[in-house]
Amino acid sequence: xxxxxxxxTSRDIPIVPARAALLFIDVxxxxxxxxxxxxxxxxxxxxxxKRDSFLAHLQSEVIPRMQRLQKAARExxxxxxxxxxxxxxxxxxxxxxxxxxxxxxxxxxSWDGKVxxxxxxxxxxxxxxxxxxxxxVSTHIDYILRNxxxxxxxxxxxLTDQCxxxxxxxxxxxxxxxxxxxxxxxxxxxxxxxxxxxxIRGYCRQVTTDALVAELSA
Numbered sequence: 001x002x003x004x005x006x007x008x009t010s011r012d013i014p015i016v017p018a019r020a021a022l023l024f025i026d027v028x029x030x031x032x033x034x035x036x037x038x039x040x041x042x043x044x045x046x047x048x049x050k051r052d053s054f055l056a057h058l059q060s061e062v063i064p065r066m067q068r069l070q071k072a073a074r075e076x077x078x079x080x081x082x083x084x085x086x087x088x089x090x091x092x093x094x095x096x097x098x099x100x101x102x103x104x105x106x107x108x109x110s111w112d113g114k115v116x117x118x119x120x121x122x123x124x125x126x127x128x129x130x131x132x133x134x135x136x137v138s139t140h141i142d143y144i145l146r147n148x149x150x151x152x153x154x155x156x157x158x159l160t161d162q163c164x165x166x167x168x169x170x171x172x173x174x175x176x177x178x179x180x181x182x183x184x185x186x187x188x189x190x191x192x193x194x195x196x197x198x199x200i201r202g203y204c205r206q207v208t209t210d211a212l213v214a215e216l217s218a
Contacts, residue, residue, distance in 0.1 A: 013152070018077070023153055085113070090108055096133070128140075128144075151177060155181070156185055180204045
């Protein structure tokens with residue numbers, strides 16, 4: 001194993017494809033499609049304030065970047081994984097207390113729980129349904145990543161200041177070197193995006209899509 005993985009002094013370590021994976025967080029019909037269930041459950045005023053601008057930004061800028069990341073990761077031989085909000089039951093009785101209080105349930109096997117077609121999994125790429133904010137809490141992703149030999153985790157997805165942040169913090173505490181692709185993450189509005197990126201900066205390496213694609217292609 002390369003000695004760079006023995007370093008405890010820096011997060012700014014380039015990606016080694018054989019030891020890295022790309023993880024997309026919650027890029028699914030529920031919250032990233034105009035007909036998604038999250039929008040249907042929102043009060044009309046909140047939906048009007050959030051949906052159209054969020055989806056427009058996602059479709060015009062963020063999804064194309066995710067597609068570039070996905071292509072570059074596949075070409076470089078990285079594992080590509082996905083997590084979606086989806087209960088293990090139809091009525092959501094297994095979901096977290098927070099999700100129950102929030103009032104939404106993505107039933108097992110539902111359309112809402114599927115990865116968005118624009119970045120659909122290919123072949124046997126791994127999809128992990130989760131029923132809490134952090135994929136590390138409600139799935140066995142840590143076990144899977146260790147079995148795959150992954151030490152570096154690249155993260156992209158939504159929402160930047162919620163499930164993405166949760167994944168980054170937990171991954172770091174579990175010993176992974178995390179790279180957040182800043183412009184391939186999205187949340188509701190520029191202020192929330194900027195605040196999240198600033199708050200999580202101390203946990204991970206932050207790069208743009210252009211920088212990471214160039215790195216993987218080198």
